[in-house]
Amino acid sequence: MSELIIINMPERFDFSTHGWFTKAYEEALRKTKKIVLDFSRVSYVDSSALGMMVLLHRQLSANSGHCAIRNIHGTAKDILDMANFEKLFSYE
Amino acid sequence: MNKISKVLLLEDNASTRLIVSKALQIKGIEVILTSTLEEARQCFGDNSIKLFLLDVHLPDGMSDELIPQIRRLYPMAPILMITAEYDSSHMARLFDAGVKDFIQKPILPLLLSNKVQSFLDWSEVELALFRANENYLSIMQEKEQEEALAFFVYDHILHTHSCSIEGVDVATLSSGRFCGDILISAKSPNGNLIIMLGDATGHGMAAAITVYPMVVTFNAMVKKGLSLGAILRELSDKHSETVPSNRFFACILIEISLSKNTISIWNGGMPNVLIFDHHKQLIDQITAKNMAIGILPTNDISTKFETFPLNSIEYLSFFSDGLIENKRHKEQTLSFDDVYSIIAEFPSDPEYTITRMHAMEADLNSSHDDMTLCSLNLGILRQELSDSPVAKHSPKGNFSFSFELFGDSLLNDHFTLKLVELIESYGFSQSFCQRFFTVMTELIVNSVDHGILNIQSNLKKADFISYLDNRNAAISTLSDNQKITVSLSWESSKKSLFLCVSDSGNGYQIDKEINTSNDQTYGRGLGILNTLCNDFIYDQNTNTTHATLRY
Numbered sequence: 001m002s003e004l005i006i007i008n009m010p011e012r013f014d015f016s017t018h019g020w021f022t023k024a025y026e027e028a029l030r031k032t033k034k035i036v037l038d039f040s041r042v043s044y045v046d047s048s049a050l051g052m053m054v055l056l057h058r059q060l061s062a063n064s065g066h067c068a069i070r071n072i073h074g075t076a077k078d079i080l081d082m083a084n085f086e087k088l089f090s091y092e
Numbered sequence: 093m094n095k096i097s098k099v100l101l102l103e104d105n106a107s108t109r110l111i112v113s114k115a116l117q118i119k120g121i122e123v124i125l126t127s128t129l130e131e132a133r134q135c136f137g138d139n140s141i142k143l144f145l146l147d148v149h150l151p152d153g154m155s156d157e158l159i160p161q162i163r164r165l166y167p168m169a170p171i172l173m174i175t176a177e178y179d180s181s182h183m184a185r186l187f188d189a190g191v192k193d194f195i196q197k198p199i200l201p202l203l204l205s206n207k208v209q210s211f212l213d214w215s216e217v218e219l220a221l222f223r224a225n226e227n228y229l230s231i232m233q234e235k236e237q238e239e240a241l242a243f244f245v246y247d248h249i250l251h252t253h254s255c256s257i258e259g260v261d262v263a264t265l266s267s268g269r270f271c272g273d274i275l276i277s278a279k280s281p282n283g284n285l286i287i288m289l290g291d292a293t294g295h296g297m298a299a300a301i302t303v304y305p306m307v308v309t310f311n312a313m314v315k316k317g318l319s320l321g322a323i324l325r326e327l328s329d330k331h332s333e334t335v336p337s338n339r340f341f342a343c344i345l346i347e348i349s350l351s352k353n354t355i356s357i358w359n360g361g362m363p364n365v366l367i368f369d370h371h372k373q374l375i376d377q378i379t380a381k382n383m384a385i386g387i388l389p390t391n392d393i394s395t396k397f398e399t400f401p402l403n404s405i406e407y408l409s410f411f412s413d414g415l416i417e418n419k420r421h422k423e424q425t426l427s428f429d430d431v432y433s434i435i436a437e438f439p440s441d442p443e444y445t446i447t448r449m450h451a452m453e454a455d456l457n458s459s460h461d462d463m464t465l466c467s468l469n470l471g472i473l474r475q476e477l478s479d480s481p482v483a484k485h486s487p488k489g490n491f492s493f494s495f496e497l498f499g500d501s502l503l504n505d506h507f508t509l510k511l512v513e514l515i516e517s518y519g520f521s522q523s524f525c526q527r528f529f530t531v532m533t534e535l536i537v538n539s540v541d542h543g544i545l546n547i548q549s550n551l552k553k554a555d556f557i558s559y560l561d562n563r564n565a566a567i568s569t570l571s572d573n574q575k576i577t578v579s580l581s582w583e584s585s586k587k588s589l590f591l592c593v594s595d596s597g598n599g600y601q602i603d604k605e606i607n608t609s610n611d612q613t614y615g616r617g618l619g620i621l622n623t624l625c626n627d628f629i630y631d632q633n634t635n636t637t638h639a640t641l642r643y
Contacts (some may be wrong), residue, residue: 006391006394008325008391012509014533015505015533015537016505016506018556018560038321038395039321040319040320040321040322040324040325040395041318041319041321041322041325043522043526043529044509044512044526044529044530044533045529045530046529046530046533046534046537046620047534047537047552047553047620048537048552048556050552050553051552051553051556051559052556054553054556055556055557070321070395070396071319071320071321071395071397073319074319074522074523074526075523075526075527075529075530075624076526078623078624079530079620079623079624082619082620082623083619092396
């Protein structure tokens with residue numbers, strides 16, 4: 001249960017991604033408590049991304065899980081910083 | 093060699109002819125009987141003759157005169173002479189002309205037939221050898237052509253895809269054939285320098301076809317402004333699409349970012365990267381924590397980089413395995429650690445180090461692998477990168493357009509991204525396009541979700557699932573007369589893109605929205621808009637949001 005699972009985020013992480021993202025993290029949460037969201041490819045984000053990440057964080061905290069964000073850059077970083085997400089997720 | 097062999101016998105004496113032909117037929121050898129030079133000549137078109145058995149004196153002349161013609165027409169067929177004379181100088185002349193042996197009269201049938209058989213067998217072996225050699229020569233020639241092509245491809249790659257930059261010093265020692273080492277560097281649109289040292293498995297053409305797609309992809313992705321992690325994934329995807337699965341590409345990827353003051357390193361299947369401080373002291377080594385590209389599926393590749401503050405490092409050395417493998421010094425085979433220490437002695441002089449390492453080649457006679465040693469002088473590179481800041485050309489020529497979206501067409505998920513593509517085509521930078529995407533999405537979503545669908549503005553953060561449920565429920569009530577109006581206008585003199593979005597909904601009070609969302613992160617996404625826009629105004633009278641993005 002402790003193995004790290006990496007979710008490779010798509011170029012676009014916005015409202016249109018919610019189905020995919022929810023499925024990806026729910027699948028991961030069945031196997032692990034440690035998740036890494038790899039933002040290497042993410043270029044486009046909107047406020048839905050924040051909503052979805054809050055949801056993921058809520059599920060993880062309920063199970064004392066942990067989530068890290070990898071290689072975040074550009075606007076995605078500006079938006080997560082603005083929302084103070086470093087309090088919810090660790091950056092690597 | 094159980095094929096039936098054919099022998100031409102030239103003999104004017106009828107009884108000798110009979111004895112010889114009988115003896116050979118017992119061996120299963122077919123005999124063509126001739127008794128004059130002329131008769132023999134008439135058989136010369138027959139390509140199946142494998143051996144010539146010639147009497148010397150014939151009614152129409154000496155058989156000597158046939159020999160040059162036989163040699164020419166049947167270069168591989170042995171010629172044996174039947175003779176009763178012992179004129180050794182004549183025999184020597186005949187040997188010189190190409191005769192293989194002599195059979196003395198009176199003829200001993202058993203000896204003759206065994207001798208002929210033995211020559212036939214040997215001639216078969218000789219023919220096989222001759223063909224194998226021809227084959228070998230043509231393979232060698234093909235291989236040479238392939239090597240030349242591999243070099244051509246390699247040269248082409250280097251000339252079209254690499255730029256030299258002060259502070260990146262590279263020394264190479266080729267084994268004379270292309271072994272798949274390549275060093276390439278390119279500047280990202282954000283000003284970062286990205287460097288790749290790769291080593292493809294195999295050599296020659298095999299290495300070239302592995303390297304080629306990697307280099308082309310690397311350049312295209314750096315130019316596109318992709319992050320190092322995304323470039324790595326693209327390389328892996330491209331590898332699995334284009335390169336045979338048993339060919340791998342070990343590489344080191346390095347990104348130097350002056351704006352973030354960082355240097356990030358990824359090592360996949362290459363020797364350690366050596367890190368030095370200002371005093372040229374080795375302070376760290378980055379071992380290969382990843383496998384070469386092509387071994388793992390793209391999704392399993394770790395994009396975790398080792399990142400250091402840029403000003404904590406002064407020199408960096410990295411190299412292909414040819415530099416450290418099979419090295420000896422003072423009769424001792426050197427361990428990799430020994431070799432790393434030797435390389436670490438002169439971190440700023442790759443030419444010297446490579447010459448030194450070559451002298452330590454365990455076996456100088458056998459061909460060695462290519463050696464590539466790259467040295468980064470970060471002092472110079474920092475200067476170089478700050479001296480040549482990214483030129484940011486703002487698009488010339490104003491444009492403006494507006495459009496309206498009604499009913500269900502408000503729900504098109506792809507709309508904003510297509511708008512971004514349009515904006516991008518004017519030449520705006522990637523970071524500006526990213527910002528535009530987010531701002532445009534927020535403006536449209538605000539109008540649709542809150543203005544038209546009347547969804548509570550804090551719900552998206554508070555409970556994304558309820559937000560989705562409410563939204564789905566509200567969508568079913570969407571009517572064709574509900575609309576939003578969007579207008580975009582670029583003023584090049586002001587270097588600003590002006591966006592206006594209004595909707596057919598009831599509007600809102602901006603102060604109230606910002607105040608009620610106490611952490612400012614939500615409330616119609618206004619926090620995001622405030623952060624990303626240079627100006628942001630809501631006009632309650634016209635229910636229109638105005639946002640300005642400065643380039």
